[in-house]
Amino acid sequence: MNDSVREAWGLLPDYLGQHVILSVSALLLGVAVSLPLGIAASRSRRFGTPLLAAVSVVQTIPGLALLALFYPLLLALSVLTQDLFGFSIRALGFLPALLALTLYAMLPILRNVVTALAGLDPAILMAAKGVGMTPRQSLFKVELPLAAPLVLAGIRTATVWVVGITTLSTPIGQTSLGNYIFTGLQIENWVFVLFGCVAAAALALVLDLLLAVAGSGLAMRSRGRLIAAGLGLVAVIAAALAPELAHPRPAHQGIVIGAKNFGEQYILSQLMASRLRQAGFSVSEKSDLGSTIAFRALTAGDIDAYVDYSGTLWGNILHRTDMPGRQAMLDQLAAALKKDHGIVSLGSLGFENAYIFAMRRDRAEALHIKSLADLAAHPDLRIGGDFEIFSRPEWRAVAAAYGLGAMKRRQYQPDFLYRAVMSGDADVVSAFSSDGRIARYGLVILEDPKAALPPYDAMLLVGPAHAQDAKFIAALKPLIGSISLTLMQQANLRVDRDQDKQTPAATAAWMDQRLPH
Amino acid sequence: MIEILQLSKAYAGSGTQAVSDFNLSVPEGEFLVLIGPSGSGKTTTLNMVNRLVEPDGGEIRIQGRNVLDSDPVMLRRNIGYVFQEAGLFPHMTVAENIAVTPNLLGWDQARIRTRVHQLLDMVQLEEAAFANRLPVELSGGQRQRVALARALAARPPVLLLDEPFGALDPVTREAVAADVRRIHQRLGLTTLMVTHDMTEALLMADRIAVMRDGRLIQVGTPHELAASPADDFVTQLIENPRRRAHALAEMLNA
Numbered sequence: 073m074n075d076s077v078r079e080a081w082g083l084l085p086d087y088l089g090q091h092v093i094l095s096v097s098a099l100l101l102g103v104a105v106s107l108p109l110g111i112a113a114s115r116s117r118r119f120g121t122p123l124l125a126a127v128s129v130v131q132t133i134p135g136l137a138l139l140a141l142f143y144p145l146l147l148a149l150s151v152l153t154q155d156l157f158g159f160s161i162r163a164l165g166f167l168p169a170l171l172a173l174t175l176y177a178m179l180p181i182l183r184n185v186v187t188a189l190a191g192l193d194p195a196i197l198m199a200a201k202g203v204g205m206t207p208r209q210s211l212f213k214v215e216l217p218l219a220a221p222l223v224l225a226g227i228r229t230a231t232v233w234v235v236g237i238t239t240l241s242t243p244i245g246q247t248s249l250g251n252y253i254f255t256g257l258q259i260e261n262w263v264f265v266l267f268g269c270v271a272a273a274a275l276a277l278v279l280d281l282l283l284a285v286a287g288s289g290l291a292m293r294s295r296g297r298l299i300a301a302g303l304g305l306v307a308v309i310a311a312a313l314a315p316e317l318a319h320p321r322p323a324h325q326g327i328v329i330g331a332k333n334f335g336e337q338y339i340l341s342q343l344m345a346s347r348l349r350q351a352g353f354s355v356s357e358k359s360d361l362g363s364t365i366a367f368r369a370l371t372a373g374d375i376d377a378y379v380d381y382s383g384t385l386w387g388n389i390l391h392r393t394d395m396p397g398r399q400a401m402l403d404q405l406a407a408a409l410k411k412d413h414g415i416v417s418l419g420s421l422g423f424e425n426a427y428i429f430a431m432r433r434d435r436a437e438a439l440h441i442k443s444l445a446d447l448a449a450h451p452d453l454r455i456g457g458d459f460e461i462f463s464r465p466e467w468r469a470v471a472a473a474y475g476l477g478a479m480k481r482r483q484y485q486p487d488f489l490y491r492a493v494m495s496g497d498a499d500v501v502s503a504f505s506s507d508g509r510i511a512r513y514g515l516v517i518l519e520d521p522k523a524a525l526p527p528y529d530a531m532l533l534v535g536p537a538h539a540q541d542a543k544f545i546a547a548l549k550p551l552i553g554s555i556s557l558t559l560m561q562q563a564n565l566r567v568d569r570d571q572d573k574q575t576p577a578a579t580a581a582w583m584d585q586r587l588p589h
Numbered sequence: 590m591i592e593i594l595q596l597s598k599a600y601a602g603s604g605t606q607a608v609s610d611f612n613l614s615v616p617e618g619e620f621l622v623l624i625g626p627s628g629s630g631k632t633t634t635l636n637m638v639n640r641l642v643e644p645d646g647g648e649i650r651i652q653g654r655n656v657l658d659s660d661p662v663m664l665r666r667n668i669g670y671v672f673q674e675a676g677l678f679p680h681m682t683v684a685e686n687i688a689v690t691p692n693l694l695g696w697d698q699a700r701i702r703t704r705v706h707q708l709l710d711m712v713q714l715e716e717a718a719f720a721n722r723l724p725v726e727l728s729g730g731q732r733q734r735v736a737l738a739r740a741l742a743a744r745p746p747v748l749l750l751d752e753p754f755g756a757l758d759p760v761t762r763e764a765v766a767a768d769v770r771r772i773h774q775r776l777g778l779t780t781l782m783v784t785h786d787m788t789e790a791l792l793m794a795d796r797i798a799v800m801r802d803g804r805l806i807q808v809g810t811p812h813e814l815a816a817s818p819a820d821d822f823v824t825q826l827i828e829n830p831r832r833r834a835h836a837l838a839e840m841l842n843a
Contacts, residue, residue, distance in 0.1 A: 199676030202641055203690050203739065204666030213689075217680045293723075 076263035079575055080252060085315035088271060090247040092312035095238045095275075098170055099231055102177025107223075109178075110185025111211065120186060127179045135237040138175065139244050142168035143365060147372060164365070164374035165358070169241035169248075176237055177230040184226025188219030224287045228280050235276035239268065243333060245358045245369065249275070254360040259335045259567045259576070260487050278308060326354035327544070330375030333360045334486060335567040335576065336425060336506060336560065340379045342580030343587075344532070344548060350589075351547035363460060364388055370535045371413045377534045377548065381425055383526035385409070387465040398527045405531070414536035418548060420529040423557040425506040427466050427525055429455075430515040432493055443519035447500065448475045455479045456498030458486045466525055473524040487568070490515075506530075506557060508565025530555070550588045559586065591615040591638065591747065591779055596647035598633055598803075607633045608803045611647070615796075618777040620770070622790040624826070625800035631783045634800070635749050638781065639668040651747060666690055669740030669748040669778070674756045676736065677724040683709075683735050684720040690743040708738035711772060730761035737769065741776070748773075750782040754789065766793060788830040799823050 113120030130138070146163035192215060200210040216223075239250030252268025255261070282304040289297030327348055331341035338359055345355040358375055367389060369375045382401050386392050390408055395401075406417040429444060436442070439450060447453060455476070461467050462481055471477045479500075484492050490509050492498040500518070503510055505528070510517065532552060538544040563583050566574040574582070596611040608630040615621045623631040636642040638649055640661040649656045656664055677686050684705050691701045709716045712734040724732055733753055740748060753769070754762040770793050773780050784790055790797050791811045799806045799814070799822075807819035818824040 195672060195674060195676050196678065198641065199672050199678065202639065202665055202670040202672065202676070204662055204664075204693050205689075206662050209693065214678055214680075218678075 075575070076261055076573070077267070080264055080267040083252070084271065087247060087249050087251055087268075088275070089312050089315055091235075091238055091249045091272070091275065092309060094166065094169055094173065094241060094246060094248060095231075095235045096309055098173035098234050098238070099177050099227070101170065101174045102181055102230055102234070103227060105174065106178045106181035107185060110182045110223075111189065113182065114186045114189035124183065124186065127175075127182055130175045131179045135172075135176070135240045136243070139169060139172045139240055140362065140365070142172045143244050143368070146171075147368060150372060163372050164245040164361075164369050166246050168244050169238070169246040173234050173238060173241070177234050180229035180233065181223065181226040184222045184229075185219065188222035189215055191222075192218055220290050221287060224283060224290065228283045228287070231279050231283060232276045235272060235279060239272050242360045243362050244365065245330075245361055245374065251360065254333060255338065255576075257485060258333055258360075258487065259338070259573070260570070261573060275308075279305070282308065326356055327377070327538075328375045329355060329357050330361055330366050330369055330378035331357060331359040332363055332366050332378070332380075336504075336564050337379065338576035339563050339567060339579050339583065340421075340530075342577050343551070343583055344377060344379075346580060346584055347547050347551065348544070351543060353544070353547070370415060370533060373535055373537055375535065376538055376544075377532065379421065379530050379532055381528040382420070382531055383426065383466065383528040385531070386526055393465050393469065395523065395526055398529065401527060402529060402531070409533070414539060416534045416539040416545075418532040418534060418545065419552040420531055421551055421555045422553045423506055423530055423555050423560045424528050425504045425530055425560070426528040427461065427464075428503050428505050428510075428520075429470075429500055429518045430493065430503045430510060431500050431518065432496075433514050433516050435496075435499060436516045436518075441518065442516075443521055444470060444474045444476070444524070445521055447479070447518070450499075451478050453479060453499040454482060454497070456482045456484050456489055456492045456501040458489065458502060459483055461502045469524045470520075473522045506560045506564060507568070508561040508563075509568055511561065512565060512569070530560075554587050555583075559583065590617045590650075590652055591781070592648075592650040593634075593638075594648045594650070596634065596637060596649065597645050598630075598637060598642065599645055606803050608637070608644075611803075611805050613798060613805060613808060615779055615781065617779055620773050620780045620782070620793060620795045622794035622797050623781060623783045623800060624785060624787060624790045624797055626785060628802075629800040630803040631785075631800050632751055633803075635751055635781055635783050638747070638749060639665045639670060641665075666694055666743060667745050667747075669743075669745040671733070671736045671740045671748070671750045671753045673752045677732055677739070679724050682721050682723055683714070683727070686724070686735055687738045687742050689739060694743055704742060705738075708742060711741070711775075712738045712768060714738075728761070729757050730765050733757065733765050734768065737765075737772070741772070741778075746779060748778045748780045750780065752783055752785070754784075762789075769793070787826050791827075791830065799826060 109123060113123050133141070143163055146168050150163045196214065196218070197210065200214040205213060238248050239253055241248050242250035242254045249268045249272045252264045252271070256264025256268065282301050285297055285304065286301035289295070289301055329341045329345045329348070331337040341357050341359065345357055348355045358369070361369060361375075363384065366375070366378055367380060367385070370378060382405055385405055386401055390405065396404065402417075402420060409415040409417055431441060439446075441447060441450070457467070462483070482492070482498055484498075489498070489501045489503060490513055493501040493515065494513060503515070505517075532548060534545065534548070563579050566579045566582065567576055591614070593611055593613045596608055597606070598608040599606050611634060623634060625631045633642055637644045638651075638656065640656060644657070678689070681689070687705045687708055688701045691704060696704070705720070706716055709719060714731060714734055719727075719731070724735070727735065736753070750769070754765055757765060766789060782793065794811060796808060796810050797814055798808045799819075801822055807814065807823050814823060815827050818827055
């Protein structure tokens with residue numbers, strides 16, 4: 073068994089357990105909300121028609137977007153509850169995921185409840201009234217039992233959807249089987265991606281099968297089948313929760329280290345976590361956070377520390393477009409973050425992960441392109457970027473400085489950028505200076521003679537809760553100024569390369585030995 | 590004893606008067622058949638007796654008590670009702686269907702079991718073979734017998750039947766009709782039955798009430814109707830089965 077598979081197996085109890093808790097909670101909540109709403113909707117067209125329309129609209133929102141939308145919503149709510157009642161709700165992780173998934177679960181259940189109740193034979197309803205049932209008795213003794221098979225079919229649909237979409241809750245900080253997929257995609261570990269997909273599909277199939285047995289039990293009026301399905305469901309849920317219950321995680325007094333969604337961030341968060349553990353802290357990690365979600369999570373206290381880049385914060389958080397120079401930018405950032413958000417910057421780790429633009433060497437030489445300025449002469453070239461670059465101020469600055477606004481753009485998952493430029497799908501790609509693959513693939517970095525791109529020093533940020541925590545800061549301080557660009561490139565390559573691929577944890581351990589304590 | 594006084598009903602929207610100025614007295618134990626063409630208001634009248642339809646005006650007294658003063662749910666539990674096409678609950682077995690009203694009334698289970706046994710016996714369905722079947726596993730005639738048993742389960746003093754044989758083939762129809770008549774004679778319940786088939790009415794009724802356009806045209810025993818029909822409409826109704834019987838007899842004897 074290779075390392076990836078072994079590591080994937082090792083993570084399964086945690087990922088599966090959390091996935092099951094989230095999916096099952098969302099489904100139970102979905103059923104609990106949809107049944108009464110469905111009954112009400114079938115009684116009143118004026119309530120039912122807009123309700124079904126609203127729920128259908130929710131369904132058209134892409135899953136990832138819906139999950140992401142709940143984060144700012146809960147964040148605002150959290151600020152409100154903090155002001156009103158003196159406590160804040162957690163805006164990241166379980167709660168937003170639960171709410172979004174519950175909304176997803178509602179449509180198929182609601183629709184089937186309404187369809188089933190509306191489709192009942194009026195003669196049967198008349199008979200229920202005629203034998204002397206109250207409206208309530210008619211509902212519980214006649215209408216719901218007759219609607220049950222169709223309602224159960226709706227629950228089965230919802231189950232398959234929700235178990236699948238739960239994998240998308242990873243980027244908002246909720247651990248799920250999606251962690252395999254997101255992490256695997258970032259570090260090109262296809263074993264991880266496949267493992268996550270297969271595990272989620274298997275879970276969906278098992279739950280669907282058990283509900284199918286329950287359905288046939290209802291149809292055949294077989295108590296045995298119903299009991300078997302019930303026991304099966306309880307067994308699956310218990311098995312998924314067993315590791316959690318057997319080793320309850322310390323009631324989250326511990327430190328949470330955040331990581332954005334790429335390899336370097338995984339490595340650095342592991343490194344920070346290991347330093348804090350060595351200092352006696354209890355630490356967990358939240359990976360795969362979206363770029364700005366990570367910063368918001370730090371301000372809200374959902375994570376306690378993470379690494380961000382000066383140029384990113386400059387544009388996204390301070391909304392500045394001027395270029396005061398490397399050290400001035402670091403100083404002004406530190407002051408602004410402290411003043412506006414109570415966040416402490418411990419300083420630069422010592423390397424920069426800058427946005428750069430790169431080309432295949434042979435192509436660049438053939439076209440005599442050395443710098444961004446040379447690109448203007450080739451308006452037919454295609455430029456590939458990650459998901460954010462073209463909407464970031466850096467691109468606007470570069471495009472304006474060098475007249476590149478008309479270039480044909482394509483967006484790729486960051487790791488596919490290298491494949492795209494090597495295969496010729498893109499002529500120029502955006503890349504990150506600390507990426508070990510630039511040297512490995514022999515790409516040429518295009519010069520930036522007008523200094524349109526800002527510096528991107530890696531800064532270690534600590535949230536308000538530990539801003540004054542001397543022991544906490546002492547554990548991380550030795551990392552400041554000690555990670556060279558070469559070391560980070562080597563570390564990134566260990567995770568990103570195709571052969572002898574290392575896990576972020578193993579790479580963090582490898583780095584740990586090479587850094588001062 | 591059922592007394593209906595000045596009963597009227599108009600359906601909102603259609604604007605037509607479904608029932609108007611309806612007066613009728615049904616003595617204890619009588620089998621009265623309401624007959625008339627489609628839309629004559631006979632089913633509406635029947636449904637007002639147990640308040641499945643609420644009257645606009647008038648009174649209905651059962652054993653002296655105005656049904657409009659009683660709780661409609663309790664009222665319905667005390668009136669047996671056999672619906673067109675049976676209306677059995679498809680998710681309940683024969684025994685469960687029969688036990689519905691006793692269960693609603695809170696009878697104890699032993700008493701319910703005994704009652705179900707009695708009723709299956711009364712409608713001539715063998716308990717061992719039928720008690721645990723679902724309605725889909727029954728023939729039309731069997732379903733109507735179960736519906737009859739369900740209507741009688743809580744020993745109601747009044748039985749209402751709404752075209753109970755409408756969906757049955759002629760042979761089954763006659764057999765179930767004979768059963769209904771036999772059970773009526775045995776239990777002596779005051780019975781109202783709606784039909785549009787005059788032959789059926791003539792064969793089953795103690796008295797027949799003829800309706801047209803929401804009004805009661807004439808009430809009388811089959812003999813009275815035949816001897817002195819109130820108008821041409823009643824004459825036609827009575828003559829029709831007689832003419833057909835005549836035509837049949839001639840044809841078969843020829």
